[in-house]
Amino acid sequence: MLADTIAALSTGSLPSGVAVVRVSGPAVREALRRIAGDVPPERRASLRSFRGPDRRLIDRGIALFFAGPRSVTGEDLAEFHLHGGRAVVAALLETLTALPGMRLAVAGEFTRRAFENGRIDLTEAEGLADLLAAETEGQRRMAVAQAGGALRAVYEGWMQRLTHARAMIEASFDFADEGDVGADVGADVASDMRRLAEDMRDHLAKAGRGEILREGYKVAIVGAPNAGKSSLLNALADREVAIVTEIPGTTRDVIQATLDLGGISVRFSDTAGIRETTDQIEAIGVERAREVMAAADLVLVLVDPDQAPGPLARLGELLTHVKHPMMLAGRDEVVEAPPPPHNPRRQILTVRTKTDMSPAGLSAETAEERNDVRFDAAISTQTGEGMVALVERIATLAAEAAGDPDEAVPVRVRHRELVSDALRVLDQYLADPSVPPEVAAEMLRMAGDRLGALTGQVGVEELLDVIFSEFCIGK
Numbered sequence: 001m002l003a004d005t006i007a008a009l010s011t012g013s014l015p016s017g018v019a020v021v022r023v024s025g026p027a028v029r030e031a032l033r034r035i036a037g038d039v040p041p042e043r044r045a046s047l048r049s050f051r052g053p054d055r056r057l058i059d060r061g062i063a064l065f066f067a068g069p070r071s072v073t074g075e076d077l078a079e080f081h082l083h084g085g086r087a088v089v090a091a092l093l094e095t096l097t098a099l100p101g102m103r104l105a106v107a108g109e110f111t112r113r114a115f116e117n118g119r120i121d122l123t124e125a126e127g128l129a130d131l132l133a134a135e136t137e138g139q140r141r142m143a144v145a146q147a148g149g150a151l152r153a154v155y156e157g158w159m160q161r162l163t164h165a166r167a168m169i170e171a172s173f174d175f176a177d178e179g180d181v182g183a184d185v186g187a188d189v190a191s192d193m194r195r196l197a198e199d200m201r202d203h204l205a206k207a208g209r210g211e212i213l214r215e216g217y218k219v220a221i222v223g224a225p226n227a228g229k230s231s232l233l234n235a236l237a238d239r240e241v242a243i244v245t246e247i248p249g250t251t252r253d254v255i256q257a258t259l260d261l262g263g264i265s266v267r268f269s270d271t272a273g274i275r276e277t278t279d280q281i282e283a284i285g286v287e288r289a290r291e292v293m294a295a296a297d298l299v300l301v302l303v304d305p306d307q308a309p310g311p312l313a314r315l316g317e318l319l320t321h322v323k324h325p326m327m328l329a330g331r332d333e334v335v336e337a338p339p340p341p342h343n344p345r346r347q348i349l350t351v352r353t354k355t356d357m358s359p360a361g362l363s364a365e366t367a368e369e370r371n372d373v374r375f376d377a378a379i380s381t382q383t384g385e386g387m388v389a390l391v392e393r394i395a396t397l398a399a400e401a402a403g404d405p406d407e408a409v410p411v412r413v414r415h416r417e418l419v420s421d422a423l424r425v426l427d428q429y430l431a432d433p434s435v436p437p438e439v440a441a442e443m444l445r446m447a448g449d450r451l452g453a454l455t456g457q458v459g460v461e462e463l464l465d466v467i468f469s470e471f472c473i474g475k
């Protein structure tokens with residue numbers, strides 16, 4: 001049975017100067033003949049009149065034809081470039097979908113066809129989704145490399161090494177009675193697999209970077225009530241995203257602002273002031289603050305040294321919370337969750353706030369003494385003092401954590417988990433390479449299958465709907 005032919009507007013919202021309608025599938029040539037009058041020469045922009053079923057003119061524009069399999073989807077594909085008026089595009093889509101075997105595409109369907117026809121692998125499809133979603137330069141660079149096959153090359157290279165190793169082991173079955181040859185092969189394979197395991201370990205060590213670039217570098221702003229957390233978030237975002245008042249405990253939930261710092265998406269979360277509270281809503285906010293801290297790449301601990309001794313006295317406790325965010329101190333049980341696996345290098349900056357109030361208050365040294373802490377930064381959101389330095393410092397930390405966007409590193413949790421799975425099997429084999437060759441070959445096959453799931457060659461059916469639903473219609 002022939003696949004449906006699919007059609008969709010592939011450019012953004014209407015009206016627009018130009019709109020591109022894409023059509024892919026077996027009915028493309030017929031659609032071109034009916035609407036544009038002929039099938040234009042392949043891969044050449046051709047000026048045509050586009051006509052509806054009654055031959056009435058819809059618009060004049062450019063028709064492009066790509067014969068399968070040399071097209072992005074691997075099937076016959078056409079593009080109609082026309083004026084981006086709502087009625088213009090609606091008339092063309094109506095004409096198209098009235099043709100036999102033609103329907104509107106669902107989200108991500110063009111890319112899914114490209115994957116199913118072997119034009120791209122799953123990591124390249126994911127890269128395309130990220131490229132469309134990219135908001136910062138770092139995200140764009142990483143996504144364009146991945147869409148171009150950077151991760152595919154790494155994983156396919158590893159799969160080839162595994163396949164080669166298996167072939168060597170299987171061939172050695174034949175030499176089983178010539179003991180020495182079999183042993184030599186086993187040793188060669190084991191040393192190559194040890195190198196592969198090292199490569200995988202290096203790759204996994206960089207997993208956090210890709211995830212930081214893709215999802216953003218997470219900064220939690222914490223501190224005692226009234227320390228100036230909301231004011232800092234507002235100053236950073238340069239707009240009123242958080243409510244600022246003089247009543248302690250205003251911020252009861254988590255408020256976020258995302259900034260592009262040097263090409264890296266940095267997500268700031270303002271949290272409820274950390275303190276023991278009897279107010280139930282605020283208690284939830286405090287609990288969320290702990291969760292935000294646990295997930296953060298960087299925690300900014302804000303301290304207003306002029307505050308009454310109460311909160312100051314609790315600063316030691318506050319830093320304990322920050323260092324062990326899931327520790328529920330002062331309760332019957334102490335629960336300490338391990339840090340998130342991809343984020344073992346969570347950093348902390350102590351920030352002294354409201355420096356403009358200093359003359360009336362405390363000198364920096366006295367403030368540090370009283371708080372038993374060295375401040376990494378000092379700011380005033382009122383005068384702007386110290387703000388540029390603080391932002392630069394955060395940008396530097398974010399850039400270090402994100403690493404080089406052009407390097408092929410695991411970008412999604414899926415990548416990290418599947419590479420870890422493959423590595424686990426490989427390590428099992430390496431722990432005892434003297435296992436019978438049949439068993440060794442089977443272990444290497446299992447490791448290869450995990451990598452095959454990464455590129456989409458093995459057992460990913462249930463994943464495909466999730467991955468392709470990230471796309472918009474027309475992609």
Ligand SMILES: Nc1nc2c(ncn2[C@@H]2O[C@H](COP(=O)(O)OP(=O)(O)OP(=O)(O)O)[C@@H](O)[C@H]2O)c(=O)[nH]1
Binds near residue numbers: 357381
């Ligand atoms: N003079 C001066 N006042 C500040 C500065 N930053 C914040 N404030 C004031 O300090 C008070 C508390 O500020 P917020 O930003 O609401 O403090 P918060 O830490 O978010 O407070 P909660 O949401 O209650 O936890 C407000 O009255 C602010 O105007 C500053 O740099 N200088």
